[in-house]
Amino acid sequence: MATPLSATQMKTVLKREGCEVIEYRSWETHERDAATGLHFGPVNGVMIHHTVTSGTDGSVSLCYNGRSDLPGPLCHAVAAKDGRIFLVSNGRSNHAGSGDDDVLRAVIAESYGSTPPAPNEQNTDGNDRFYGIECVNLGNGRDPWPEVQVDAMARWAAAICRAHGWSEKSVIGHKEWTNQKIDPRPSPGGADVSMPAFRARVKKLLAAKPGDDVPIVTNPQEDDVPQTVGRTDDGQKTRAPGDWKALSIDGVDIVKGAQAYSVTVHLALKAPAGSTLQGRFYHHRPDGSRWKGSIIERLTTAGSSFVDFHHDGDIKSAESLRFELAYFPAKSGDTAEAVITRSRVRGLYWKA
Numbered sequence: 001m002a003t004p005l006s007a008t009q010m011k012t013v014l015k016r017e018g019c020e021v022i023e024y025r026s027w028e029t030h031e032r033d034a035a036t037g038l039h040f041g042p043v044n045g046v047m048i049h050h051t052v053t054s055g056t057d058g059s060v061s062l063c064y065n066g067r068s069d070l071p072g073p074l075c076h077a078v079a080a081k082d083g084r085i086f087l088v089s090n091g092r093s094n095h096a097g098s099g100d101d102d103v104l105r106a107v108i109a110e111s112y113g114s115t116p117p118a119p120n121e122q123n124t125d126g127n128d129r130f131y132g133i134e135c136v137n138l139g140n141g142r143d144p145w146p147e148v149q150v151d152a153m154a155r156w157a158a159a160i161c162r163a164h165g166w167s168e169k170s171v172i173g174h175k176e177w178t179n180q181k182i183d184p185r186p187s188p189g190g191a192d193v194s195m196p197a198f199r200a201r202v203k204k205l206l207a208a209k210p211g212d213d214v215p216i217v218t219n220p221q222e223d224d225v226p227q228t229v230g231r232t233d234d235g236q237k238t239r240a241p242g243d244w245k246a247l248s249i250d251g252v253d254i255v256k257g258a259q260a261y262s263v264t265v266h267l268a269l270k271a272p273a274g275s276t277l278q279g280r281f282y283h284h285r286p287d288g289s290r291w292k293g294s295i296i297e298r299l300t301t302a303g304s305s306f307v308d309f310h311h312d313g314d315i316k317s318a319e320s321l322r323f324e325l326a327y328f329p330a331k332s333g334d335t336a337e338a339v340i341t342r343s344r345v346r347g348l349y350w351k352a
Contacts, residue, residue, distance in 0.1 A: 002041075002042055002043050002044075002164045003041055003042060003043075004040050004041040004042075004043050004090075004091075004131075005090075005160070005163055005164075006090070007027075007028035007090045009163065010087070010090060010160075011023070011087070013159040013160065013162065013163045014085060014155075014156060014159045016159065016210045017155045017156075017158055017159035017162070017205070017210045018155050018210065018346075019085045019152060019155050019156055019159065020083060020084050020085060020152070020230075020232070020344075021084075021085050021087060022084050022085065022086045022087065023087050024060055024064060024078075024086045024087055024088050025064060025088075027064075027073075027087045027088050027089055027090060028090050029090075029091075030064065030072075030073050030088065030089045030090070030091070031073065031089055031090065031091020031092050031093065032071065032073065032091065032092045032093060032094060032127070033091050033092045038092060038125075038127075038128055039092060039128065040091045040092035040093075040127075040128055041128060042128075042129075043128075043129060043130065043131060043164070044104065044107055044108050044129045044130065044170065045107045045108075045129070045130050045131075045166065045170035045171065045172060046130060046131040046132070046133070046156075046157050046160050046161065046170065046171050046172075047095065047096050047126065047130040047131070047132045047133075047171075047172055047173070047174055047177060048133060048135065048153065048157070048171065048172070048173045048174065048183070048184050048193075048195070048198065049075065049095060049132060049133065049134045049135065049173075049174045049183045049184065050134070050135050050136075050137040050138075050139040050183040050184045050185060051063070051078070051134045051135065051136050051137060051139070052137075052138060052139045052183075053136060053138070054136065054138055054143070054303070055136070056080045056081065056082070056084075056086075056136060059078060059080075059134070059136045060078045060080075060086045060088065062074070063075050063078050063086075063088050063134050064088045064089075066094065070094050071094065072088075072089075072093075072094070073088050073089035073091075073093045073094070074088075074093060074094050074095055074132075074134060075088060075089065075093050075095040075132040075133055075134040076088065076089050076090065076093055076095075076131050076132055076133065077131075077132075077133045077134075077156055078133070078134050078135070078136065079133055079134070079135040079136065079149055079152050079153045079156065080136055080149065081136050081146055081148075081149050081268070081304070081306045082146075082148060082149070082266065082268045082306055082342055082344070083146075083148035083149055083151065083152040083266060083344070084152070085133075085152055085156055092127055092128055093127060093132055094127060095126075095127065095130070095132030095134070095174075096125075096126025096127050096129070096130045096132055096174070096177060097122075097125075097126060097127065097178065097180075098122035098123065098124065098125060098126070098178065099119055099121075099122060099124055099126045099177035099178040100117070100119035100120060100121045100122070100123065100124065100177065100178065101121065101123055101124040102117045102119070102121070103116045103117060103119050103172065103176060103177055104124055104126070104129060107169065107170055107172060110166070110167050110169035110170060111169075112169065114196045115176065115195065115196060116172060116176050118179070119176065119177060119178050119179050120179060122178055122180065126177055130172075130177075131160055133153060133156055133157070135149065135153055135184060135193075136149070137184070137185070137187075139182065139183055139184075139185045140185070140187075141185055141186070141187055142187055142188075143187055144187050144188075144189045144190030144301060145186070145187055145190035145191045145192075145193050146190060146191065146306035146307075146308070147190075147191045147308055148266045148306060148308050149191070149306065150190075150191035150192075150193060150198070150201070151191075151201075153193075153198070154198065154201040154202050154205060155205060157171045157198075157202050158202045158205035158206050159210075161202065161206060162206060162210070167203070167206065168199040168200070168202040168203040168206060169199065171195075171198070171199055171202050172195065173195045173198075175195075176195060184198075226348040226349060226350050227258075227348065227349050227350070227351060228347075228348060229254060229255060229261075229263055229345055229346060229347045229348065229349060230345070230346050231249055231250045231251070231344070231345050232249075232250070232342070232343070232344045233248070233249045233250040233342070233343045233344070234341075234342055236339060236340065236341055237339075237340040237343070238337045238338065238339055238340070239325060239326070239327040239337060239338040239340065240327070240335075240337055241327060241328060241329050241334065241335060241336075241337075242326060242327070242328060243326060243327065244278075244324055244325075244326040245324060245325065245326075246322050246323070246324045247265070247323050247324060247325050247340075247343060249265065249323070249343045249344065249345045252322055253284075253320040253321065253322060254281075254320075254321045254322060254323060254345055255315075255320065255321045255349040256320040256321075257317055257351060257352055258315050258317070258321070258349040258350060258351060258352060259314065259315065259317065259350050259351065259352045260312075260313070260314050260315065260349065260350045261311075261312065261313060261315060261321060261347065261348065261349035261350070262310075262311075262312045262347050262348050262349075263281075263310070263311060263321070263345055263346065263347030263348070263349070264308055264309065264310040264311075264345070264346055264347055265279065265308065265309045265310075265323050265343065265344070265345050266306070266307070266308045266343070266344040266345075266346070267305075267306070267307050267308070267309075267325075267340055267342070267343050267344075268304055268305070268306050268340070268341050268342040268343075269300070269304070269305055269307070269338055269339060269340045269341060270303070270304055270305070270338070270339045270341065271300045271305065271327060271329070271336070271337075271338035271339070272300065272329055272330050272331070272334060272336055273300055273301055273302040273330065274299060274300065274330035275299070275300045275327060275328060275329045275330045275338065276297055276298075276299060276300075276327070276328040276330075277297065277298045277299070277300065277305075277307060277325065277326070277327055277328075277338070278295050278296070278297050278325070278326045278327075278328070279295070279296050279298070279307075279309040279323060279324070279325045279326075280292060280293050280294060280295045280296060280309075280323070280324060281293045281309075281311040281313070281321060281322070281323050282321075282322055282323075282324065283315055283316070283319040283320070283321060283322075284319060284320045284321075284322050285318065285319050286318055286319075291319075293311055293313070296309045296310075296311075300330075300338075304341070309323070316352075317352030321349075323345070325340075
């Protein structure tokens with residue numbers, strides 16, 4: 001058992017783990033303690049949920065305010081499709097409800113195998129025992145889970161586990177707490193949110209130092225300290241069909257003056273479902289020539305799409321790393337533009 005993290009501690013550990021943190025309204029003091037007479041803690045683990053909603057703004061507002069039949073806050077954090085973590089509470093929240101005391105004992109002992117014991121009772125209140133994150137997903141088994149979202153969910157869980165000295169077995173899904181729930185529900189075509197796979201992600205993060213989990217395929221000197229890349233651009237951008245063009249993410253150069261890098265570009269955009277996005281990283285040279293990397297393809301879905309492009313490489317110090325994108329509609333002859341609503345780059349590089 002542990003004392004819950006303070007608001008300041010929570011922000012610190014999440015940012016250290018690589019989460020993009022958004023502080024929503026008065027989250028630091030927003031809680032159910034006063035209304036219930038109960039108090040948050042001691043805490044024993046973290047719980048993963050899906051919202052059964054779509055859209056970031058509405059989902060975060062719902063989790064902060066609650067419903068007519070269930071007052072807010074409904075969790076401590078919300079994981080958006082684009083990987084942002086919205087903090088909505090730092091106290092007791094209406095997210096876990098009643099569950100099985102056998103599950104709680106297994107979580108406290110971290111003693112189970114791949115899954116905790118199957119829940120068959122609702123005899124223990126989990127709202128004072130678990131941190132909870134609601135993850136934006138319709139929960140219908142068809143709404144994909146973007147890699148950037150699931151990565152953020154795992155980092156949120158790992159940050160809390162690391163702070164309390166817990167292992168990945170302190171992380172459970174709502175469906176593992178009670179047989180009355182199905183969340184988080186996996187979907188084909190996206191990242192795997194089955195709880196054994198999710199716990200494996202958390203375990204991998206916990207095995208590394210915070211921020212050291214980005215794979216490095218180059219060979220800089222081991223004692224070189226990498227520099228971080230972390231920029232977000234909310235400026236709207238468009239792509240005409242077949243138009244290869246460098247993408248500016250708060251500046252067209254991703255890194256300059258480096259000898260090696262490992263970076264990922266994450267995009268949120270709207271385009272006809274089934275359209276093809278082609279992205280590639282390239283090295284821009286002082287004379288205007290360039291080296292081009294391999295083309296990476298992604299397909300769009302209905303509504304908003306969330307895609308990512310990753311690359312590791314070596315680069316000469318006089319060259320700069322850039323990223324370009326092309327868009328090809330699903331239907332031949334379609335002239336509709338792709339609209340990029342948010343772009344983000346994250347990673348590491350080693351100075352020359």
